[in-house]
Amino acid sequence: MTPKLKFTIDLNAHPTPAEARDASMQDPAFGRVFTDHMVVIKWTDELGWHDARVTARVPFSIDPACAVLHYGQEIFEGMKAYRGEDGALSLFRPFENARRFQHSAERLMMPSLPEDLFVEAVEQLVSIDRDWTPVGSGSLYLRPFMFATEVFLGIKPASAYTFCVIACPVGPYFKGGDRPVTVWMSEHYTRAAIGGTGAAKCGGNYAGGLAAQVEASRNGCDQVVFLDASERKWVEELGGMNIFFVMKDGSLVTPPLSGTILPGITRASVIELAREAGHTVREERYSIDQWASDAKSGDLAEAFVCGTAATLVSIGEIRAASGGFVIGAGAIGQTTAALKARLNAIQRGQQPGPAGWSHRIAL
Ligand code: PLP
Ligand code: COI
Numbered sequence: 001m002t003p004k005l006k007f008t009i010d011l012n013a014h015p016t017p018a019e020a021r022d023a024s025m026q027d028p029a030f031g032r033v034f035t036d037h038m039v040v041i042k043w044t045d046e047l048g049w050h051d052a053r054v055t056a057r058v059p060f061s062i063d064p065a066c067a068v069l070h071y072g073q074e075i076f077e078g079m080k081a082y083r084g085e086d087g088a089l090s091l092f093r094p095f096e097n098a099r100r101f102q103h104s105a106e107r108l109m110m111p112s113l114p115e116d117l118f119v120e121a122v123e124q125l126v127s128i129d130r131d132w133t134p135v136g137s138g139s140l141y142l143r144p145f146m147f148a149t150e151v152f153l154g155i156k157p158a159s160a161y162t163f164c165v166i167a168c169p170v171g172p173y174f175k176g177g178d179r180p181v182t183v184w185m186s187e188h189y190t191r192a193a194i195g196g197t198g199a200a201k202c203g204g205n206y207a208g209g210l211a212a213q214v215e216a217s218r219n220g221c222d223q224v225v226f227l228d229a230s231e232r233k234w235v236e237e238l239g240g241m242n243i244f245f246v247m248k249d250g251s252l253v254t255p256p257l258s259g260t261i262l263p264g265i266t267r268a269s270v271i272e273l274a275r276e277a278g279h280t281v282r283e284e285r286y287s288i289d290q291w292a293s294d295a296k297s298g299d300l301a302e303a304f305v306c307g308t309a310a311t312l313v314s315i316g317e318i319r320a321a322s323g324g325f326v327i328g329a330g331a332i333g334q335t336t337a338a339l340k341a342r343l344n345a346i347q348r349g350q351q352p353g354p355a356g357w358s359h360r361i362a363l
Contacts, residue, residue: 005041005052005117007124012036012056018131025134025169030309031141032168035129039121039165043111049163052117054124057166067148067158074203075104076145078308079265080170081126081361083133084349089126089140091359092308092347094119096265101144104200109157110146118144123361125165130363134169139347141170141309173309174222178332180316181305183225183238184216185288187321190229191236191260198236198260209239219319223305227288228260234285236260241307242267243315245291246335248301251280266306266343272354273342279335291318295325302333312340 015036016024024033038057043049068074077097081089098118105112122142126133133140144165148158174181189212192198197205212224225243228234236255237243242264245253252274257263271281294300295318303315314332318324332340346353349360 005049007039007120008051008053009124009128010053010055011128014056021132025132025138027171028138028169030168030170030173035125035132035140035167035169037125037128037167039125039163041113041117041121041163043113043161043163045159049111049113049117052121054128060162062149063151065151065153067150067152070153071148071155072202072204072207073108073110073148073158074145075101075108075110076143076201076203077101078201079122079142079144080139080308080347081133081142081167082139082348083135086349088349089130089133089361089363090347090349091119091122091126091142091361093265093269093357094122094359095356096268097122097144100201100263100265101146104202105146107197107200108202110148111161113146113163119359121163121165125167126361127363129167132167132169134171138169138171141168143167170309173311174313178313178337180314180328180330180332181222182220182317182319183223183305183315184212184219184221185225185227185318185320185324186212186215187232188212189215189224189226190232191226191239193229194258194260196260199257199262201262206239213239221319225318228258233287233289235288235291237262237264238305241305241310241313244270244304244306245286245294245300246302246304246333247294248299250278250335251282252335253282253284253286255285256283264307266308266311269343269357270306270312270339273339274335277338277342292325295327300327302336303327304333304336312336312343 041052079097098115146163150158150160216224223238317326345351
């Protein structure tokens with residue numbers, strides 16, 4: 001067994017003054033404000049994981065031939081630390097992120113970071129930058145990521161990597177509070193094919209989705225919903241969120257984990273919480289035509305997107321080059337609101353949830 005890595009703590013000598021920090025945390029745009037520190041751990045073929053440190057958040061110096069700049073060997077995670085009413089900070093199901101990070105690493109031929117080390121790295125950063133965690137409805141968004149650093153232009157798994165964690169205080173992902181989002185259904189672009197990297201959280205998946213996202217913005221939409229790449233018929237997920245349909249009988253439908261969609265931790269949690277609340281949940285394929293006809297007939301009561309950054313947000317309208325349709329009455333759906341409130345209460349320690357979901361950080 002590898003001995004436990006000890007973190008070197010090298011504090012930022014010029015941390016942001018409290019007043020400037022607090023001002024930057026007032027209604028921050030998602031992903032634009034960063035804390036004072038970062039965690040870095042190195043990996044090489046010879047040494048394995050080594051040199052774990054918490055340091056000031058500074059730019060990396062990267063060789064122009066660094067592997068990640070050419071072939072995109074990069075993976076990441078997204079998770080949040082929440083401040084409870086008693087001031088305590090908690091992570092939500094962090095070992096699930098650690099496991100998904102390992103799966104992404106395996107798919108991209110990158111080294112596996114032990115789960116405990118992943119969680120400890122995140123805890124270290126949250127603990128040191130704890131004053132950056134907003135009070136109230138905001139949270140501290142954490143971005144663990146890993147990239148290939150070998151200086152070499154051959155196509156092969158790199159022999160050296162950097163793992164890093166950075167953090168941002170965030171409010172809602174979509175501006176405008178609980179307003180339902182408008183979603184663009186891309187008829188041209190797809191996100192992931194069978195056998196591809198759709199189930200991994202790698203940067204390339206998001207780069208490939210940008211053209212569709214720009215198309216969405218040009219058409220006044222907030223996000224893109226992707227259909228499957230083979231039949232262009234089955235609803236898969238959004239660029240950065242999973243999707244649920246709430247039928248008028250109260251049952252929920254969500255696309256199955258086919259290997260082409262990201263296994264969301266919010267998705268898994270919503271399935272459990274919906275069942276706990278007495279809803280039937282089916283993980284089954286749902287076609288875009290069915291969606292349109294159920295929305296028109298009223299068999300579909302609500303649809304929502306879910307993810308760490310977005311939480312749960314209702315979908316109000318679908319637009320596509322060939323037409324579109326509306327869902328619900330322009331407000332957050334009742335079932336969506338109830339599931340969102342329950343999840344939020346667990347994440348903030350206001351209600352107990354299933355064992356291990358709320359992971360308190362020792363400060
Ligand atoms: N699907 C994609 C493509 C995502 O990027 C995300 C966000 O991480 C999700 C789904 C939701 O996953 P999670 O609930 O774990 O944040
Ligand atoms: C997350 O929810 O953490 C993501 O990575 C998705 C992105 C839309 C920010």
